[in-house]
Amino acid sequence: MRTARTTLLLLSTFLLSTNIAMAHPGATDAKGGHTCRTNCAKWGLEDGEYHYHNGNGSTQTPTPTESPNSSGDAKLKADKIKPPAKGKLSVYFLNVGQGDATYIKTPAGDDILIDAGKNEAGDVVVDYLKQLGVDDLEIMISTHPDADHVGGLDTVLTHFKVESVYAPKVSHTTDTFKDFLLAVKKEGLTIKEAKAGVTLPLKGVKASFVGPVKAYGDDLNEWSAVLHLAYGTNAFLFTGDAEKKSEADMIAAKKTLKADVLKTGHHGSVSSTSPALLKAVSPKYAVISVGDNSYGHPAATILNRLKSANVTTYRTDLNGTVTAISDGKKISFLKVK
The missing domain is CATH 3.60.15.10 (Ribonuclease Z/Hydroxyacylglutathione hydrolase-like)
Known part of the structure; x- marks a missing residue:
């Protein structure tokens, strides 16, 4: 299991002057929701989980039919594609x-x-x-x-x-x-x-x-x-x-x-x-x-x-x-x- 010390070390040495985002940003879509980017656990969310923010500061996740990518992506398969053309840029x-x-x-x-x-x-x-x-x-x-x-x-x-x-x-x-x-x-x-x-x-x-x-x-x-x-x-x-x-x-x-x-x-x-x-x-x-x-x-x-x-x-x-x-x-x- 990954230790907290290992994770902190990785993040601190990734690129020395990197600033880590500590907010919970993200523009809302037409439905008023967005996916969680940072500090998701603080909001009771999984990383990348789609949700809405309620007026009282709580969050609400949509039903499966409302969720983005709820159909299609989970069944992804690689298309059949042709190999690169020799001597050309593909x-x-x-x-x-x-x-x-x-x-x-x-x-x-x-x-x-x-x-x-x-x-x-x-x-x-x-x-x-x-x-x-x-x-x-x-x-x-x-x-x-x-x-x-x-x-x-x-x-x-x-x-x-x-x-x-x-x-x-x-x-x-x-x-x-x-x-x-x-x-x-x-x-x-x-x-x-x-x-x-x-x-x-x-x-x-x-x-x-x-x-x-x-x-x-x-x-x-x-x-x-x-x-x-x-x-x-x-x-x-x-x-x-x-x-x-x-x-x-x-x-x-x-x-x-x-x-x-x-x-x-x-x-x-x-x-x-x-x-x-x-x-x-x-x-x-x-x-x-x-x-x-x-x-x-x-x-x-x-x-x-x-x-x-x-x-x-x-x-x-x-x-x-x-x-x-x-x-x-x-x-x-x-x-x-």
Whole structure:
């Protein structure tokens, strides 16, 4: 059993100047509820449990039919997908339900994983990687500590050798995040900081973090590691859950954001993909990683914004795993549902 001393040691040594969020933040959805992020036990909740706050300060959990992700995600199975194209850049926006997970195979053969969905998606991501013939990962990126991004990474770490792990300098108090830290430590790895200006050591492609530009306190989404990856004249932007503050800071810092393919922030929430960011990126394609939820993801506002900008949009909840192949000059998408 994990001791309190071990947990405290892990959190204190994760990234020395990390500030741990001690509040209970989270914007409410259209129903007035949200998921618990921090100090859940204090509120009588489980980590990630969906709930409402009553006027008297107590909390109320919804009935199973009201709960987000109450149908679909628990029955997740890996889609049947085609192996990477040799000598080309292959990007798989994996279908992991309400969460994020992206696998990238570079033309030189390097393997990159960005996030791995919720805890229950870990085995699904492992299945995907095995389908694709992955035997190790050169780079693993945890965009931020939210459970629907970091949840499955510990499972991946137990199944594959990973050379380098990157994450922003922000911590969290949930067991899900602690499990990730423990798995990294067990593999004898040290987490490298993901922040604007850090370049990944990859051959044949240019991959650099363009966010986070600043520190964002306990706003975990804004801390998201944002990766810009270019191959030839083609480029991709992977945004995690970065929201409008981070988007504005990246634009103000004049980071390279222009890309052919945009992985939309925060599952298509209105909190992200601002008109300013969309103009800066000017994508031809957008991919929304999303599953069954009651948050209203993806928002009609965002879908209409993308449509008005003539952006071809794919969704993992409708299209399953979305696969993009680049030869450095042209991007093609494999047939989707």
